[in-house]
Structures are given as structure tokens and as C-alpha cells.
Amino acid sequence: MTITTRHIARAIATCALLTSFSAHADEETGWRKIVDIGCHHVGGTCFVTLDGAAFGASLGCPGAPTNQFRFDDGDTVTGRRTYSTLLAAAMSGKSVSIHLTGCSTQGVPTLAWFHVQP
Numbered sequence: 001m002t003i004t005t006r007h008i009a010r011a012i013a014t015c016a017l018l019t020s021f022s023a024h025a026d027e028e029t030g031w032r033k034i035v036d037i038g039c040h041h042v043g044g045t046c047f048v049t050l051d052g053a054a055f056g057a058s059l060g061c062p063g064a065p066t067n068q069f070r071f072d073d074g075d076t077v078t079g080r081r082t083y084s085t086l087l088a089a090a091m092s093g094k095s096v097s098i099h100l101t102g103c104s105t106q107g108v109p110t111l112a113w114f115h116v117q118p
Contacts (some may be wrong), residue, residue: 034090044075061103070104
């Protein structure tokens with residue numbers, strides 16, 4: 001097999017892609033209680049503050065580590081569903097486990113998905 005420029009370019013692209021994925025790892029908060037929840041009136045950004053130790057250090061967000069995560073789509077169907085589910089968890093005293101990935105437009109960890117303790 002002859003190594004061509006195309007093979008080298010693919011190898012470099014693959015290495016660059018793998019490096020970009022490993023630069024910042026996603027984080028899990030573990031089971032925690034919600035101590036504050038709300039949304040901005042303009043812009044659709046919602047925020048949730050959890051009890052326990054700060055999180056988000058591995059995400060590289062300027063506002064991390066923190067006890068708060070956000071999601072920027074609170075004014076969409078998905079965002080409203082997320083907010084109402086997390087609000088119900090907070091009001092009923094249920095614990096949540098949050099999977100964080102990346103940074104919100106405000107520079108704090110952002111929600112990827114979550115679980116509510118049954």
C-alpha cells in the first residue's frame with residue numbers, strides 16, 4: 001500500500017477531531033437538590049443552581065467552576081419542557097442528576113440532559 005497525500009490528510013484530520021473531543025470532557029453532577037431555578041424574561045435563558053460542591057471545571061467555561069448551569073432554549077418547546085420538569089423536581093424535593101456539556105452564552109456550564117430521581 002502506498003501512502004498518499006490523501007492518507008496523510010485523513011490521519012491529520014482524524015487526530016485533530018479526536019483532540020477536539022478530548023480537550024474538554026462532559027461532566028455529571030451526581031444526585032443533587034435544586035436550590036434555585038428561574039429564567040430570564042428576555043432571551044430564553046434559564047438557570048438552575050444545585051446544592052453541593054461546585055462543578056464544571058473540566059468544561060473550560062469562563063464562569064466555572066460553579067453550582068449553576070444554564071440552558072439557552074427556555075423559550076422553545078424543549079426548553080419549556082425542561083424547565084417545567086426541573087421546577088416540578090425542585091418543588092417536590094426530588095434530586096436531579098445533570099449531564100453538562102460545553103458553555104452557555106453567559107459562560108457557565110450548559111445542560112445536555114438530566115435525570116429526576118423517582
